[in-house]
Amino acid sequence: MADLTDVRGWAAELIATHLDDSWSFAFDNAKTRAGKCNFERREISVSRYLAQKHSDEQVKQTLLHEIAHGMVGARAGHGPVWQACAAQIGYVGGRTHTAEVADEFAKWVGTCPNGHEIYRFRRPGNRAVSCAKCSKRFDRRFLVTWRERQTV
């Protein structure tokens, strides 16, 4: 559970170190993504909601992820240029990350009745899917519910 005042402080410091004065920081109210880099507004934002659920380290990682976007530009996407930049400033990606952030690029998130999360890059078909963690074989008790989310 990161403290929001701390988050603001880290963001200001990271923006000063890696970006410039034209960039600012804000909290947003997203529930399904941890952070966002808004190129038009030159604004790095972090979900107030997820920041309060995540550890300090997770929130710092989110900030680094978004700041790397700011440094390399929107067109780089999550490609090699962004990856190299993110790694250089200390983003460790999937290694110590929550699924929420590591699978940020996945457009679809499924949840089973026991709260396991499943990520898909393509729209899931109409066929019912059951959670593989709850049961190795298809089981109606563990049906996955899908939702689409915004990715940046």
Ligand SMILES: [Zn+2]
């Ligand atoms: Zn499950």
Ligand SMILES: [Zn+2]
């Ligand atoms: Zn990203």
